[in-house]
Amino acid sequence: MGSPEKNQNKGFFAAMSSSLSMFGSALHRSVNGLLGYEGLEVINPEGGKEDAEEEAQKGRWKQEERDGYWKMMQKYIGSDITSMVTLPVIIFEPMTMLQKMAELMEYSHLLDKADESEDPYMRLVYATSWAISVYYAYQRTWKPFNPILGETYEMANHGGITFIAEQVSHHPPMSAGHAENEHFTYDVTSKLKTKLLGNSVDVYPVGRTRVTLKRDGVVLELVPPPTKVNNLIFGRTWVDSPGEMIMTNLTTGDKAVLYFQPCGWFGTGRYEVDGYVYNAAEEPKILMTGKWNESMSYQPCDTEGEPLPGTDLKEVWHVAEIPENDKFQYTYFAHKLNSLETAPKRLLASDSRLRPDRYALERGDMSKASAEKSRLEERQRAEKRNREAQGHKFIPRWFDLTDEVSPTPWGDLEVYRYNGKYSQHRAAADNSENIDETVARSIQFNPWQYGNVSAE
Template sequence: MAQNQGGAGGGFFSSIASSFSSFKEHVNGLLGYEGLEVIDPEGKGTEDAEIEAERGRWKGEERDSYWRSMQKYVGADITSMVTLPVLIFEPMTMLQKMAELMEYSQLLEQADNCQDPYMRLVYTASWFISVYNALQRTWKPFNPILGETYEMINHCGITFIAEQVSHHPPISAAHAENEHFVYDITSKVKTKFLGNSLDVYPLGRTRLKLKKDGVILELVPPPTKVNNLIFGRTWIDSPGEMVLTNLTTGDKVVLYFQPCGWFGAGRYEVDGYVYNSDEEPKILMTGKWNESMSYQPCDLEGEPLEDTDLKEVWRVAEAPEDDKFQYTYFAHKVNSFDTAPKKLLASDSRLRPDRYALEMGDLSKAGSEKSFLEEKQRAEKRIRESRNQEFIPKWFDMTDQIAPTPWGDLEIYEYNGQYAKHRAAADKSNSVEQVNIETTEFNPWQFGNLTETE
């Protein structure tokens, strides 16, 4: 059932829905590509894929044009160098996507209250796995503008703040905290465009502190692959190992994400063990990242102990049926102003006009607003360079730490505590500001109104 421990190995995604059955016809006629693997991960026929494709926003002629324009990028990292059409986006930014990990934060409350060090790892590993259900959505989130932020409150007492701290390379930093935990991440994504698929490598450092015992955990997630990016039915896979290490004790969890085989064999499956500091298995874990995770005590051979049962630790919540963007109920909360704090920062992702236009179904306006924001970002960069100034984030400080990852080194940003002071002052204020998309202009800019500046 489970895999023994190994090395270390998630991501953001893009999608273009089109007919599964048209794959060979188009690929054979374009660039002479051969051997591009096409799998229906649900194990269903082409009719189902075609029906799904009809619900998409990607027209055949647009798809072919996009394929021709993208061929020069095969083998390259396209994280920040390609202008993508708005029709492949979902109305959410990467900063908001990072906040979706907070949905099942009750698992961290259980971990913080748990006295058993191995069960504590079961709860926290399940928490990290829970976000993969949200990450399987095949629409791409918007890249944040430099200086853009996202704030979230009104969920399990959590205060969440994220900020885009670098544009080239794109780096996001986030901090979340309540009475049970402190969560910090510096996230930098590296990609490799392979024509009809995209490999996504998570160059990030993720740390979680549980407050009662002060233990610190560090995560190394597996890479992610976006399959059938242009031709066929788009689907997501994250084959590889997720390693969660207790830096305080040396205990760890190693979970193996099974790769999807033909007709969906093995898709979603996760198996592995909780190990003590001597690398002896103590608890086996098994499940599916889109469904549930369970655990059972095991012997030194990794076999379940007699007189013990497999017990469920986490199960995915019900989601809306036929949701336009495959959103969960929590994803809608992330986009809502109901989870926004008093005196929301004008740099918040909710206020982006391109994101909001897409949410309202106006692709034309979303595209023009996206282009306008990107041009303002370039204009601000020119001003900054002319003044010989570096961009300085507000809520995170760049450190001199360089963290090694399986896919490259990462510059580390740390939460500086200033947001807590800002939020406390705003919450004590007697004035009530109703911040919304109609009354507040999105403003992440370092130099104010760039249309007036130029």
């Protein structure tokens, strides 16, 4: 569904509702017994069921690696594999989950516009477009590194934003983040829940994301759709996020409800997003339509969801220019997240940029990346044994665990709150002498709070 004009006979809202009734119908195309592997599901997003056998031979795995991992992963089918399985570096990108959280800041100017807007419905247009914009980056098929407990990521020099994220729990893996500029504050507690389905995995964002617009204190809360990663081992890996995104203005009761269409036969509906901004009485005020990998547009509508006469569809967000033939499908902004260009003065030693496995992969040294990844994971286990032997409990530095438990569509979530200590640290560090790139890169990665335990 690209634009309202296509649906003049049945109405934009009716057409959208009709398309939703087909949710998931094209996503479940199993190829049982394909190539002798019972229960294997291979989905070609550009084809049909008859293309599955040819598609299964494609992808980044060598045949012997593919066969071995398929046998290993079968015992985990139906399980949450968030931190259960040690995966090979071949499927990783040189970025951590904490950096992935920071990618949401690429189009932060949309939140600045939301803060500046006096129209309460346009605020939601800007804010939801901001939330959708990151899905272009989320379609990458490489896995980010799981952060080490106590690991951090700092970002500066972008839109006047100060950003800090910290890994606050290892089992279950949880991260907390805070960003702020003159227009907004952004706070998130993130906890991923997964379900392995064999050659695919469902990812449920059990998190809480809130944005506070500073001009008048409006609080917005985001509930994103789940994500499905298809063809993990057999075939070319690709990502889809069919479902509902809801952005609620907790101050006024207005909300935006947007539907991410599932990928159908031969790519039908892939990337498409449609929905409405509603007032507190649940009356549609503005329709929104677009593709999460290209652009989003909006148009005022009547209470039936039809475009108002005399109004036009206007673009609110468009994906930025991207590098050609980038190995990891990175945007220019993603590359900046790995560089010291976005780093503040006197980078914390726990920062993701300093991880030796991540840095080795970025430089193309797969062997060193694999060895460093194993070494870091063993040091994390050693630190845990050391901490538990002393009867200590891990306590994050920049975020505090609250008594608040937030319900989500996929389970309850313990909420972490930014404690303000990073602002004090950063103010002191910014007044200090800067460190050049050579010195910064020589800082030893050190997230360990209970003994810098060596595995050697």
